Amino acid sequence: MLKRLNKYISDTGFCSRREADKLIEQGRVLVNGKAPELGTKIGEDDIVSVDKKPVRAVPQNKSDRVYLAYHKPVGVICTTERKVKGNIVDAVNFKQRIFPIGRLDKPSEGLILLTNDGDIVNKILRAENAHEKQYRVNVNKPITPRFIKRMSSGVPILDTVTLPCKVTQIGKTSFDIVLTQGLNRQIRRMCEYLGFEVTKLVRKRIMHISLGSLKAGQYRELSAEELNKLNQAVQHSSKVASK
Structure with a gap:
């Protein structure tokens, strides 16, 4: 069965599909030792390399996949670029190559999921x-x-209007907000528009997965129950953006 090149790379756990597209555009990907053409599809006998290092296909049962819940501290940047100081890969320092699902901006903290399963990333991210x-x-x-x-x-x-969402006041100057969107710095921009400045922002939950007692800088693997619920929740989700 043939796979599109970007999907093949993301399925190996090397990076997300979006990042794979960037690597291809930058000429850092070779197929059988040659620069690939646009829309190249990969078969079982093809050899794919990134920066001249081969990337291996994922086992059919995804037995080598990793799913982590991480409490990102303030100051950590959600990028896999190791040359960027404070990048999330160095901060977590996990034994396998992983990448974040989505983002939390540098001054924010809280729950972010990390994985080497590129197939699940786009399903979760689509608003x-x-x-x-x-x-x-x-x-x-x-x-x-x-x-x-x-x-x-x-x-x-950002030239649009945010979707209706659930907002609950918690204290004199604090509130909880539940979003299904992921606009750039969305909560901070919403507050700024209304004349308020965010002094602290913590993501407490993604879908059914909660931050719980994780302290800043700590991570844990998702439980079997959490992973099963996650797979069920995204089973029928689109992996590509709707037109």
């Missing part, structure tokens, strides 16, 4: 799949009922 992410947010001044209503109804940022 139309309505996978929830919950955050605890602190702001620089007292929250008002008007603020809660406007945050939950949708806020104009």
Whole structure:
């Protein structure tokens, strides 16, 4: 069975499919020792290399796949580029090559999932799949009922209006928000539009997976139950963006 080159690379656990596209564009990928053509598909006998190092196909049963829950500290950057100081790969220092599913910006902390299973990444990331992410947010001044209503109804940022979401006040200057979108710095931009500044932002949950008692810098492997629920939840999710 033939696979598209970017999917083949991501399935090996080397990187996500999006990052594989970048590697191909940069000319760092070879197929059978030659630069691949656009749309190249890979068969069982083809040899694929990145930076002249071969990448191996994933076992059919994905027995070598890793799924981690990590409490990203403030200051860690969600990139696999090892030349970037504070990158998440060096911070986790895991024995196998892994990459993050999605992002948390540098000044934010909390739950992020890491894996070497490229097949599951795009399924989780697509906003139309309505996978929830919950955050605890602190702001620089007292929250008002008007603020809660406007945050939950949708806020104009980045040439669009955010989708309606669930917002619950927790304290005088703190609230929980549940999103199904992943716009760039979304919560910070929403608060800024309404005249508030985020002083602390912690992601507490992704879908059914919670941060729990993990301290900043700690990670754990997903339990069998969490992984089963994850696979069930994304079973019918689109792996590509809808048009």
